[in-house]
């Protein structure tokens with residue numbers, strides 16, 4: 581799956597208005613940054629940390 585916002589490969593699939601779209605981490609974060617108090621984001625953050633540690 582390709583990122584909905586750029587030409588990179590999507591790292592995640594998110595559902596928006598019932599439509600599943602792929603997003604890369606960068607664009608996923610940009611989108612999520614607009615949403616405050618997303619409780620599940622912390623959990624996802626930990627998952628992404630696995631990649632960031634390298």
Ligand SMILES: [Zn+2]
Nearest residue numbers: 583586604607
């Ligand atoms: Zn992207």
